[in-house]
Amino acid sequence: MTARVALITGGARGLGLSIAQVLAERGYTLLLVDRDEAVYATATGLGGDSGGVTGCVADLTVSDDVERLVEFVRGSFDGLDVLVNNAGITRDARLGKMEPEVFSSVIDVNLLAPLRLTFALDSSFRDGSSIVNMTSRAALGNFGQTNYVASKSGLIGFTRGLALQWSPRTRVNAVAPGLVDSAMSRAMPEDVLGGLVAKIPAGRIGEPEDVARAVAFLAGDESSYITGQVLTVCGGRSISA
């Protein structure tokens, strides 16, 4: 049997890297896409000389880059089994201080780029394929993140609409992580981070692997009867007081 092919955006580091590690362990052939050239080293580090992991530099907000990427996919693989729309950014500001350009720049990366890439890859998806969109618990609302919340909530809407449109060929789901141990969380003052962790019923911050395993579940056949859903991976934070 040939290996299943997965494309992960934002695969150079952070959650994208963790997702890549888990999918590599499960035997997927991987294409990691990132605007950061570090993606080449990440791919080499994960795949060694096996040829099973390829890095590709592309800014997913640039249409020429997306076209090049789509051609690369068509030329390199028979088809695509998994797409993980993981690349994302934050540019926080209170509403009164958030300029429209700052609002739209986050919408561009977190919502429009996944939408454009997904549609551009339409003809590459194989029967039984799966898309996992990386949204966030913050889609329920968060301080100083009107742009981010709108983008992630919009991505949930896209997930549901596309799940209906592309069924039964392709399943489309979303993962919504809460606070995850990352460069961003480690940069927070200790007391602020402690306060946030105290609100998590699970009693600890999320690990990247917690999120990666949820993505792998939705990517694979174990979830073959699940589509149009959001799996919230937040240690219970979204239901706590």
Added chain:
Amino acid sequence: MSTHVLRGSDPSDADELGAALEVAFRAIKNAIANDDAVVVVVPSEDLLGHRSPVGAAYVNALIGMTRAVAFEGARVGWKINTVAVPSTSELTDRQAIDAVAADGLTGQVLTLGTALVGRLIP
């Protein structure tokens, strides 16, 4: 407090979606700066993606915007809600305002019509 009623557009691709969201963001930001309450009226079919993926992305992004703004302004009394109605409905601005008039109601999605009864809560 007067109320600004925002009726969304109907974007059909990513370019139109980005433009429509920025228009909505500017309108909401201006309304809040003027101390107005905000009601966003959206087609209920788009809550769960019954018409198109782009329509669903748009309407859910608007809902996200209202939730974030409500969250940020909860302590200082900002009031912003979403009213979802079937696209064939002729809900007036007055009816939309009255539907979410209760004190303390903010950051919520109120769905009018029966088509989504028994479906996922957006």
